[in-house]
Amino acid sequence: MYRSQVLICGGTGCTSSNSRKILDAMYTEVEKAGLSDEVKVVQTGCFGLCALGPIVIVYPEGCFYSQVKTDDVTEIVNEHLLKGRIVKRLLYTETVKEDDSILSLNETGFYKKQMRIALKNCGVINPEVIDEYVGQDGYLALEKVLTEMTPEDVIKTVKDSGLRGRGGGGFLTGLKWQLAAGNAADQKYVCCNADEGDPGAFMDRSVLEGDPHCVLEAMAIAGYAIGASMGYIYVRAEYPIAVSRLRIAIDQAHEYGLLGDNILGTGFQFDVELRLGAGAFVCGEETALMTSIEGNRGEPRVRPPYPALKGLFGKPTILNNVETYANIPQIILNGSEWFQSIGTEKSKGTKVFALGGKINNTGLVEVPMGTTLREIVDVIGGGIPGGKKFKAAQTGGPSGGCIPASHYDIEIDYDNLISIGSMMGSGGLIVMDEDTCMVDIAKFFLDFTVDEACGKCTPCRVGTKRLHEMLEKSQTATAPWKTSTSWKSSAITSKKTRCAVSVRQHRTLCFPPSNSSGMNICPI
Amino acid sequence: MKTIAELKAIREAAQGSKNIYEGTEKEIRIVVGMATCGIAAGARPVLNALVDEVTRRKLNNVVVTQTGCIGICQFEPVIEITTPELGKVTYVKVTAEKIPQIITEHVVNGKPVEQYTIGAYKK
Numbered sequence: 001m002y003r004s005q006v007l008i009c010g011g012t013g014c015t016s017s018n019s020r021k022i023l024d025a026m027y028t029e030v031e032k033a034g035l036s037d038e039v040k041v042v043q044t045g046c047f048g049l050c051a052l053g054p055i056v057i058v059y060p061e062g063c064f065y066s067q068v069k070t071d072d073v074t075e076i077v078n079e080h081l082l083k084g085r086i087v088k089r090l091l092y093t094e095t096v097k098e099d100d101s102i103l104s105l106n107e108t109g110f111y112k113k114q115m116r117i118a119l120k121n122c123g124v125i126n127p128e129v130i131d132e133y134v135g136q137d138g139y140l141a142l143e144k145v146l147t148e149m150t151p152e153d154v155i156k157t158v159k160d161s162g163l164r165g166r167g168g169g170g171f172l173t174g175l176k177w178q179l180a181a182g183n184a185a186d187q188k189y190v191c192c193n194a195d196e197g198d199p200g201a202f203m204d205r206s207v208l209e210g211d212p213h214c215v216l217e218a219m220a221i222a223g224y225a226i227g228a229s230m231g232y233i234y235v236r237a238e239y240p241i242a243v244s245r246l247r248i249a250i251d252q253a254h255e256y257g258l259l260g261d262n263i264l265g266t267g268f269q270f271d272v273e274l275r276l277g278a279g280a281f282v283c284g285e286e287t288a289l290m291t292s293i294e295g296n297r298g299e300p301r302v303r304p305p306y307p308a309l310k311g312l313f314g315k316p317t318i319l320n321n322v323e324t325y326a327n328i329p330q331i332i333l334n335g336s337e338w339f340q341s342i343g344t345e346k347s348k349g350t351k352v353f354a355l356g357g358k359i360n361n362t363g364l365v366e367v368p369m370g371t372t373l374r375e376i377v378d379v380i381g382g383g384i385p386g387g388k389k390f391k392a393a394q395t396g397g398p399s400g401g402c403i404p405a406s407h408y409d410i411e412i413d414y415d416n417l418i419s420i421g422s423m424m425g426s427g428g429l430i431v432m433d434e435d436t437c438m439v440d441i442a443k444f445f446l447d448f449t450v451d452e453a454c455g456k457c458t459p460c461r462v463g464t465k466r467l468h469e470m471l472e473k474s475q476t477a478t479a480p481w482k483t484s485t486s487w488k489s490s491a492i493t494s495k496k497t498r499c500a501v502s503v504r505q506h507r508t509l510c511f512p513p514s515n516s517s518g519m520n521i522c523p524i
Numbered sequence: 525m526k527t528i529a530e531l532k533a534i535r536e537a538a539q540g541s542k543n544i545y546e547g548t549e550k551e552i553r554i555v556v557g558m559a560t561c562g563i564a565a566g567a568r569p570v571l572n573a574l575v576d577e578v579t580r581r582k583l584n585n586v587v588v589t590q591t592g593c594i595g596i597c598q599f600e601p602v603i604e605i606t607t608p609e610l611g612k613v614t615y616v617k618v619t620a621e622k623i624p625q626i627i628t629e630h631v632v633n634g635k636p637v638e639q640y641t642i643g644a645y646k647k
Binding site for chain 1 (some may be wrong): 525528535560571572576588590624
């Protein structure tokens with residue numbers, strides 16, 4: 001039994017600031033100090049506070065060491081682990097109280113308002129060791145489903161929970177499953193959308209890197225519910241750590257008989273394969289994603305028929321986002337009423353946001369639905385650097401919009417965001433301060449869509465380009481910007497296409513529709 | 525290939541590390557002085573014995589942690605047990621052999637082992 005555990009973040013954020021070297025140094029130093037039998041060194045997924053990486057947390061004290069360098073490792077081992085003297089200079093300043101005592105991590109501004117369901121195991125377990133996941137009640141939900149529940153029970157539980165698609169659309173997950181379950185076929189498929197492409201979004205990556213097994217477990221549960229025996233995870237090739245951990249997780253699940261034939265001796269059969277995306281944004285769209293898995297060029301198909309009837313290889317298919325799946329095991333274990341009790345009237349549960357842009361605590365947060373934008377930015381996000389004023393927050397990726405300061409107190413949920421002309425999207429939240437030029441932002445996102453338009457539908461292919469040109473001209477003052485013209489053009493662009501990639505460009509364009517600090521006057 | 529029973533065993537074995545993570549929220553704290561004086565006097569086997577005993581008895585409301593020099597080096601190894609009922613009790617000249625008794629009587633049954641406490645030693 002270990003008396004102490006040292007957790008070192010192995011997410012992409014901390015890895016990019018050399019956490020792997022810290023991990024190696026920690027192993028060496030712990031061994032050198034003769035503590036290998038007493039202290040366990042664990043590489044985990046993302047803790048969330050990426051801005052302070054690389055992060056090392058030592059339990060049971062719960063000491064949060066931030067921006068650790070390899071040279072600091074010897075000191076942590078010799079002082080803290082060997083002699084019990086906490087290395088105060090490395091502690092995250094928010095965890096040190098005035099009397100020099102240490103505040104629990106859950107009491108800090110960043111963590112206090114958070115509620116972790118999808119990220120429950122992120123930063124807690126070693127994602128490359130299946131036993132650690134099992135130890136946190138992993139695969140218990142699958143066991144419960146296979147031994148105690150009928151597929152109808154599972155669908156009813158998911159439906160009653162009110163869980164809505166976390167990829168952005170917000171469609172009721174249980175309903176999606178029910179539709180697919182109701183369509184008879186010799187083969188059905190369960191797909192997972194891990195082609196996270198919105199600029200600034202890294203929620204799904206963090207779940208896959210920190211807790212890959214929970215996605216596999218949820219997909220098996222979905223397979224049981226709709227009667228599918230095969231699943232595909234479509235993941236971006238740009239996420240090498242996520243891909244390698246998923247591969248490890250799939251192998252381990254096979255070894256333990258949690259994937260494959262006769263799962264847990266119940267006769268249920270389900271398998272998962274990976275498919276790597278080649279970097280096209282459009283492949284995050286459900287029909288394009290399936291076309292890509294089939295081996296064709298990733299272009300959207302006409303809907304209907306919807307995937308629940310005719311999806312992958314023409315068979316009934318469900319496609320859910322990584323974060324949606326990450327909620328499933330907890331819903332099965334704790335019941336739909338528990339999940340119902342969290343969130344707002346029409347948006348249940350929590351939402352993971354990737355905080356980026358002009359904000360102090362860049363990182364990953366999970367909050368109950370209905371948390372205000374102000375709380376997320378000012379309290380959890382630690383405010384804006386340099387005491388600058390909040391100007392807007394961009395949510396929903398290229399199809400979303402910018403929430404202006406006048407809506408700073410909006411309670412974030414699916415319907416509220418749509419009512420003010422933005423959308424939930426997958427969860428990227430980019431904060432802009434008073435110096436940010438909204439025209440530049442609009443241009444950036446349009447530039448992105450111009451690049452990423454797959455070319456299938458003319459209104460999108462040509463329309464995004466024309467809108468981009470209009471913006472450029474407006475900046476050089478050769479043609480004054482006309483909101484009405486742009487609105488009309490973007491409305492055409494958005495309504496006449498097969499998929500949602502270019503939908504609602506005007507949301508970012510018309511910020512805020514008639515506000516002097518917006519479109520026409522650029523502060524820089 | 526694992527059976528349901530085997531998975532259950534893995535889950536139970538992991539309870540110990542789960543316990544460590546929740547350390548900051550526990551009711552009962554056992555602190556071991558682990559400065560140079562404590563280590564020299566044999567605090568490390570004491571600390572490990574405490575962890576083993578707490579794990580073995582599945583005492584989920586107890587956290588075992590370490591601290592620096594408590595200041596009474598001549599009495600090392602020193603441990604302090606803080607419970608909501610009794611407050612802080614300090615044990616001195618502790619050895620690994622005394623741990624099962626201290627845990628049973630003090631932590632489980634709520635009666636400090638007086639003969640090992642600092643008060644008894646001074647007399």
